Amino acid sequence: HGSAMLAYDLYTTGxxxxxxxxxxxxxxxxxxxxxxxxxxxxxxxxxxxxxWMRLHKLAYLVFPLAFYHGIVLGSTINSSRPLLWVxxxxxxxxxxxxxxxxxxxxxxxxxxxxx
Numbered sequence: 001h002g003s004a005m006l007a008y009d010l011y012t013t014g015x016x017x018x019x020x021x022x023x024x025x026x027x028x029x030x031x032x033x034x035x036x037x038x039x040x041x042x043x044x045x046x047x048x049x050x051x052w053m054r055l056h057k058l059a060y061l062v063f064p065l066a067f068y069h070g071i072v073l074g075s076t077i078n079s080s081r082p083l084l085w086v087x088x089x090x091x092x093x094x095x096x097x098x099x100x101x102x103x104x105x106x107x108x109x110x111x112x113x114x115x
Contacts, residue, residue, distance in 0.1 A: 002029045025069035035059040
């Protein structure tokens with residue numbers, strides 16, 4: 001999708017038309033690609049489990065970037081009220097999961113400090 005849109009810009013205008021929503025969409029695509037490649041090939045790449053986990057955590061950035069990109073530029077999403085609400089519901093679920101994970105990560109540290 002990203003490559004096709006950039007090729008279309010080059011073909012129609014002769015230059016890359018990179019505004020903030022497009023750029024963030026491309027960043028999301030690159031981060032997702034890194035997460036997928038390292039998830040599949042972390043052993044052949046010689047990554048330790050710790051290194052893989054650090055790279056895999058980049059995936060947490062993908063959803064907010066893609067969400068913003070989709071809301072601002074998504075003609076399909078913005079043309080259908082039910083689809084827009086599904087998109088917002090997915091965003092809410094993502095935020096709930098993120099808050100839960102952050103609380104879970106912070107809780108053990110706080111318990112150690114209390115003792």
